[in-house]
Amino acid sequence: MKTIPGPLQSHLEGATTTLSLCWLITKRNGVQILGTDHDQDIVIRTGDLAGTYSARSNILPSNTKSNADLAVDNMDVQGAVGQNETLYLDVSVQDIEARLLDFAAVKLFFVNWQDPDMGQVPMRSGFLGAITYDSSGGYKTEVRGLAQKLQQNIVQTYSDKCTVIRFGDARCKVDATALTINVVAASVTSRRELTVSGLTIQPTGYFSLGNLTGVTGANAAVLRQVRVDTDGALQLFEAFPQDVEVGDTFTLSPGCDRLAGTCLNKFDNLANFRGYGLLIPGVDALLSGVASTVKKVGAAEEGGAIVPIPPVSPAPVPPTPTGKTYNMGLYTAIAPSQHQVGHDSGSFSFSNGTITITGSYADGALPGGHTGTTGSGVSPKNLAFTGNHGVLMRYDWAEVEPAKDSYDFTRMDADYAQCLARGIQWAPMIVVKKFDGTSPAPAYLSAYVASGSGGQVMLWRWNMAVIQARWARLMAAFGARYNGCPNLEGLVTQETANSVTLTGTGYDSSVYLAALKAEHDAIQLYLPDHPHIAFQNFMNASTIAIGDKLLDEYAAYIQADGAVLAGPDLVRSGSVNSRCYGRAVAYHFGGTTASGVTFTSTGPTGQSVQHSEWSGAVGPGPTPIPETVDDLYDIGTGAIAGTPFTQHCDYLFFDYSQSTNPNGENYNNAFVPLAAAHPGPIGTWIPP
16 A cells, blocks of 8 residues: 655646656665656655656656556666766676676656655566577566566575575575685686686586676675586686676685585585485486485485485396305405516406416415515415414405496406415405505595595595495495405405595585495495405594494494404504404404494404504504514404403404514414414304
């Protein structure tokens, strides 16, 4: 209902009126256009609409009508544009290209031009709609009434993509400001293509769909969306209205394509994802097959997303399980630098998933014939001696998959054939983390690698959308080749610790837990006849207690499938103190973790005895006491009173090393006799 001041109402009821239409348009930069259809300027001195309304405005409104119902009542507006703002041109090309008139607020009203302060007759409040201009210098737009907003969706809708209005808004909750960086135009190809400097190290495409906003130069305050970002070479969806000069400064923010994988891996914000994923499968999803497992993630109050956990479709057909077997006892672990490929005169071939040996395979001996003489290397053919149940061997992911979906099992085949010929077990580890400054990642996954101190280089193991999806493919290929092979003990995964720079990697401890479970699920699916030997020590989280609880959950999850709970370090002193392999995570003497949760293994356990532990001075108390190899065996099997190892370890993996410890011991003169003294199982767990 319109309210008209009394004096103006009396004027309207008179025989003759002197009315003129006025308009006030507020551009997005706050600048106002004040105009009138009168032949002289109209000055309103008081009230919210005070100002000088120019008679020389070039805006020409059409007739308008208002409806009593909720139909949209619009009015066309047209006028002339110029290349620069002048006294007679309210709208410029620069205004239009800079989108200063998009959704600009509009007020239309009548005044008595003989007495403008008598009051106003409100005619329309609304906003400008789409605006177009042509080469003849004219533009056209429309004033949309407030009822226009009723034509838009104002409730949450179902979508597989995130439905936030704007990246970084209250529903998104990502701090977009913190991710925005300052950049400088380093070279300019056109108003639409330029290269900027000052970028942070991010994967290619990180700023695609992001916003580039001018700070200095002719395009200050003008925003353009990035179409393509190639390491700072930007292509925009729309050109800037003015020329871009080298040295112009901008702010640049990353973009979001509203997909769950992006929300997780790029912004670590899956808890606030506002899409519904596979709850609305659509034709593509219905035709693409069913993932082996799905996980509901995202904002619970809005449905979240159903994100497929790899393997992704079309997935290879997993083998039919026949039951796991365990050959528990002492094992030798060989580092890649120590590995010597030993080729015998025989050959081997695959037949129905089993390697068949042909030809002569003579038994090998340790370098120096167990005398302690340093050898040039070692391979499985050298390790067939009493009490050594098998060999743990490491293979970089890049070696096994040198190109995407192209697998090379050459070295694995040779090593397994030697183990099979000599009746010892093969426990391969696919390396995702290294300590020598080199990357274990295939080239096509090089963007998903993080580095840390001490030469640590690690794949983003917590990345569900890419790394775990590719891991599942790798497991499918590995399982198709080796599942059911009698001398494959199991697949080994590395320690859970991720002491690398996590910023920008999408890391979150709860997401990492989900990824570790997915990693295990892929092993369980494609290697059902062999245990997963999972090395665990700690997990980065906001507190130690949270990290311990998450690893307890992980341990319980994988142990239900018969996994071996193992740990990377047997230490009784120093910053690590002791790590228990009867439990899932690291804890100090006293047998209690910071989490306060007691998890007692009911399945097989194991631990690694690295050469840095048995060839150096280690031991309890402030003054390290050199441990003997026998001491370390007793610690690992719970035979020393007062240690937290209340359960026997079922596997002990001793590093092959010719280094000598303070007690004069090395692999040949200490471990070989130890194995001979304990030839059978060393633990207490009995397979069901």
